[in-house]
Amino acid sequence: MNLIISGTNRERSNSLKIAQYYQQELERKGESWGILSLTDLPPEINSTDLYGKRSQLFEPIQAAVSDAQKFIFIIPEYNGSFPGILKVFIDACAFPASFHHKKAALVGLSSGKYGNIRGVDHFTGVCNYLRMHVLPLKIHLAKIQDELSTDGQLKEELTSNFVHEQIEEIIRF
Numbered sequence: 795m796n797l798i799i800s801g802t803n804r805e806r807s808n809s810l811k812i813a814q815y816y817q818q819e820l821e822r823k824g825e826s827w828g829i830l831s832l833t834d835l836p837p838e839i840n841s842t843d844l845y846g847k848r849s850q851l852f853e854p855i856q857a858a859v860s861d862a863q864k865f866i867f868i869i870p871e872y873n874g875s876f877p878g879i880l881k882v883f884i885d886a887c888a889f890p891a892s893f894h895h896k897k898a899a900l901v902g903l904s905s906g907k908y909g910n911i912r913g914v915d916h917f918t919g920v921c922n923y924l925r926m927h928v929l930p931l932k933i934h935l936a937k938i939q940d941e942l943s944t945d946g947q948l949k950e951e952l953t954s955n956f957v958h959e960q961i962e963e964i965i966r967f
């Protein structure tokens with residue numbers, strides 16, 4: 795099953811709400827995608843799953859990553875880039891098979907006004923190193939607190955139109 799990665803382990807994150815929104819909209823178009831939230835990573839990942847180590851907690855996560863052929867990364871802006879935990883996750887996954895020649899679509903979000911343009915660019919570099927094919931249409935959700943309704947929907951029509959355009963491209967990708 796293809797995977798939407800919610801790129802933070804922050805509890806009650808907007809990234810997870812956006813991941814759920816993408817999953818819901820993909821479902822409406824007949825596509826069944828899983829969500830991997832980085833809140834589900836092993837709490838001691840730094841000591842249990844880096845540099846050749848593998849914990850039982852990470853095994854189902856690795857299996858889901860290995861199975862997926864396409865990924866949507868939801869990437870919040872933390873200090874002008876993507877979150878460190880997202881890089882830890884990538885570093886913990888088996889290399890190179892986890893992501894090699896697979897496909898990625900990228901979505902940035904922030905409470906500020908740039909929607910993580912820089913962090914999505916940084917993460918594009920990581921994807922390219924991993925030899926992933928990155929969908930050229932990237933989405934940047936700025937001022938995310940103004941975009942999301944209390945029930946997790948996108949309030950602005952212009953924004954949801956862009957997101958739907960990207961989803962159509964992800965399906966065809």
Ligand SMILES: Cc1cc2nc3c(=O)[nH]c(=O)nc-3n(C[C@H](O)[C@H](O)[C@H](O)COP(=O)(O)O)c2cc1C
Nearest residue numbers: 802804807808809870871872873874903904905906
């Ligand atoms: C550690 C940290 C650093 C952040 N740095 C920025 C930043 O550089 N620019 C910005 O616009 N928002 C920043 N934010 C706010 C996030 O963009 C905001 O929390 C947003 O909701 C997306 O992240 P979330 O998925 O954690 O909710 C930061 C948040 C955290 C927790």
